[in-house]
Structures are given as structure tokens and as C-alpha cells.
Amino acid sequence: MRQRNKPWADDFLRENTHLVIPSPSEHRGKWQELFGNNNPIHVEVGTGKGQFIVGMARQYPDINFIGIELSKSVIVTAAEKVQDSDQKNILLIQENAENLNEIFMENEVSTIYLNFSDPWPKKRHAKRRLTFHTFLKRYETALSPKGELIFKTDNRGLFEYSLVSFSEYGMLLNEVSLDLHKDHDPENIMTEYEEKFSAKGQPIYRCKAVFRGE
Template identity: 50%
Template sequence: MRVRNKPWADDFINEHSEYIISNPEDYLGKWSTRFNNDNPIHIEIGSGKGQFIVGMAKKNPNINYIGIEIQKNVIAMTLQKVVAEELENVQLINTDGKSVDNFFSLGEIQKIYLNFSDPWPKTRHIKRRLTSPEFLKTYYNILNDKSEIEFKTDNRGLFEYSLMSLNNFGMTFDHVNLNLHDSEELVDNVETEYEAKFKSKGPIYKILALVNK
């Protein structure tokens, strides 16, 4: 997902440092101090324009959410939503998802959301998929044995690859949904921007994987 340059993004981000974290490594093992509470912490890797994480934060005020997004112009749009809602349980990090174990410690995160990640369909790009073994190792390092990875996609190839990758990594499946928007789960589903736009084009697949340690 690429968006046009937002000339206002830098200034807006600088004006709201209470939500944007420029030094995530400094909070390794002590994210509770950033939120000023000991509530569970969930992270979304590739948070896009923020519709999902803002929706989840409003729905679950007793859970802390951290959105990780590599594109500055995109995370600035998430920041707009967070500021407008005055959400105290959301923080944002402008980086990629490769090194999450550099700024979260073992067991510090209770759930990871991977929503409509880039499928990287070419074989030579497999290592870039957010459910590849390389990424799963970093997730494993920050989750505990009661943690979950929730994955949604509309890409059949990425869905099948992710099932195999998660299973081979030793995770178990709480459930696998082949058509989220035609199931009872839809009642509690919080959509992303992408999901809202493309749900009519075909099935949305969902996996809820449990960490085994």
C-alpha cells in the first residue's frame, strides 16, 4: 500500500509525541510505564491507516494496543484517528516488523495481529512474508505460552502458506475460518480499511494460532 506524500505528516507527528514512539528500544521490558498501567499489550504489525487498531482500542479499553507501520505518511493517518478519539490505550511505532524482539521482551506481548499483509507471491520473496519462519521466530521471542497470533487475508496463496508455516513452527490452531464474512465470527469482527473495501470481492480467511512453549 502506497499513499501520496502528506506534507503535514512530520509536523503532526512531532506535535503528538505522546502517541508516537521514536525510541522503542528504550521501553524494552517496561512498556507498562509508557501506558501507566499493567494491562495486556496487543500489537498490530502493519497497522495501515488505523481503522482496525482504533476500533479495537475503543472496543477494549482495558487492553493496550501498539500499531507498527513502516510508512510515515500512513502512520500519520492512524495518528489522526487516535488523536481525534483521544485514546489513552494506543501507541504507534514508525518502523517495520522485522525487529520486534529488539523492543519487546519475552512474554511482554499477549497477542499479535497480522491483517492483510503483503502476500509477496514470488518464491524469492518468501522470507518477506510476515508468517515466514524468520518473522515467526521474532514473534515467539516476545510472546508467552498463553499468547495468540491472529491472521486475516483475502489472498488464498498466503493463507495456505501461513497455515503450513504456523503449523511447522509448532503452533496449534484455535480455529481456521475459510469465509469470515459468512460466519458467526463476523459479529465480533473489527474491519480494516482494506477489508471493508475488498470483502465483496471474495472470501476473507482467518487463522487464530496459539503459541506452544
């Protein structure tokens, strides 16, 4: 979806470096120092407009949340939500997910969330999908040995592809839900997309997986 340009975005980012962290690679291995505590770090790759990460931060105040979003016009909207929430356990990064291992040290992250990622439906674009094996390798490196990958989507094709991708990579599936809202998980925090699609009766798919390790 094309995002409307926000002429004020650059000024906002310059004035709010406490919310959207510039030069994130400088904090590699030291994110807990930036939060000022030793709480576990959870990362949302593709944080969108911020509804999920703000909701999670409210629900789990003893967890540090970091949202990664490439689009400038989108991340400033997320930053406004973080600012309005007054949650101190959220930081945002404007960065490409391909650079994940330049931002986080090995084993620095406890959980990674992939919410409603671009499905890239054409076969020739498979390597761009955030559940392609090259991205899985990045997640495995950043995650702690017992760290979890949590994936949600409304796109059944992407979900089926991702389950195969996880399996071929050697991951273990802890949960597979073909209709998350029908399963009534009381702790589920919805994204903006999730609210939109579920209101239309679209089932939401979720998978929780871990890497086998050595």
C-alpha cells in the same frame, strides 16, 4: 500500493510524540509504564491507517494496543484516527517488524495481529512475508507463553502458505475460517482493506494460532 507523500508528516510526528513513540526500543520491557497500567499488551504488526486498532481499543478498553507501521505517510493517518478517537489505550510505532524483539521484551506481549499483510507472491520474496519462519520466531519470543497470533487476509495463496508455515513451525491452530464474514463473528473489527474486499464479495480468511512452548 504506493502511498501519496505527505509533506507535513515530519512536523506531525515531532508534535505528537505522545501518539507515535520515538525511540521505541527505550521502552522495551516498560510499555505498561508508558500506558500507566498493568493491562495486557496487544500488538498489530502493519497497522495501516488505523481503523482496526482504534475499533479494538474502543471495544476492549482494558487492553493496551500498540500499532507498528513502517510507512510514515500511513502511520500519520493512523495517528490522526487515534487522536480523533481520544482513546488512551493506543500507542503507535513507526518501525520495521524485523526489529520487533528490539522493541518488546521476551513474553511482554499477549496477542499479535497480522492484518492483510503484503503477500509477496513471488517465491524468491517468501522471506519477506510476515508469516515466514524468521518472523514467527520473533513473535514467539515477544509473546507470553499462552499468547496468540491472529492472522487475517483476503489472499488465499498467502493464507494457505501461512497455514503450512505455522504447522511446520510447530504451532497449534485454534481457529481456521475460510469465510470470516459468513461465519458471522460479532466481535470482528474490520480494517479498511477488509471493508473494501468484503463489499466486493471476497471471502476473508482468518487463523488463530499459538506456539507450543516447551
